[in-house]
Amino acid sequence: MPQWLRRALLALIVLLIAMQFIRPARTNPPIIPGQEITANLSVPPAVESIFERSCNDCHSYRTVWPRYSEVAPVSWLVAFDVSRGRKDLNLSAWAAYSSTKQADLLKKMCEEVTEGEMPGTAYELMHAGAKLSGGDVKQVCDWIQSAK
Numbered sequence: 001m002p003q004w005l006r007r008a009l010l011a012l013i014v015l016l017i018a019m020q021f022i023r024p025a026r027t028n029p030p031i032i033p034g035q036e037i038t039a040n041l042s043v044p045p046a047v048e049s050i051f052e053r054s055c056n057d058c059h060s061y062r063t064v065w066p067r068y069s070e071v072a073p074v075s076w077l078v079a080f081d082v083s084r085g086r087k088d089l090n091l092s093a094w095a096a097y098s099s100t101k102q103a104d105l106l107k108k109m110c111e112e113v114t115e116g117e118m119p120g121t122a123y124e125l126m127h128a129g130a131k132l133s134g135g136d137v138k139q140v141c142d143w144i145q146s147a148k
């Protein structure tokens with residue numbers, strides 16, 4: 001092995017180790033039961049199970065942090081996704097939104113799942129069963145239609 005390559009590999013290993021010291025917070029703030037979407041709207045069990053299976057990890061304080069999210073740089077990507085996800089739509093802080101905002105978010109939820117944008121390809125690859133079927137999409141949109 002040429003010496004430059006050996007040096008480059010060594011530098012890479014040192015870098016990978018150093019990266020592990022930058023640990024993003026992987027927190028789940030406490031759940032306030034009255035704030036959750038399920039406490040404020042009547043969510044049918046089928047839709048609730050879709051939330052649990054495919055949305056809560058990024059859009060609630062009920063995140064199940066996967067083992068692979070402990071290793072940098074994956075840890076950074078996962079933490080970034082969760083913080084952006086919670087910022088845009090937090091099913092655990094539903095009561096904090098105005099009614100206009102709630103109506104807007106419900107409309108967007110149906111749009112995102114209809115377009116197949118959520119839960120996202122990377123998430124679907126890592127979580128068997130997370131990808132929504134046509135039937136799941138219909139459950140979500142029918143419920144949103146009736147919740148209005």
Ligand code: HEC
Nearest residue numbers: 054055057058081084085088089108109112118119120123
């Ligand atoms: C892997 C993390 C992840 C999962 C799982 C996930 N989302 Fe998202 N979601 C995001 C991120 C990040 C954003 C913000 C950036 C963007 O739009 O891509 C977002 C944005 C959204 C928005 C847009 C909110 C706005 O104000 O525009 C909606 C609605 C949404 N997601 C619904 C869902 C639904 C419904 C599910 C479950 C079927 C889901 N998401 C699953 C990460 C996720």
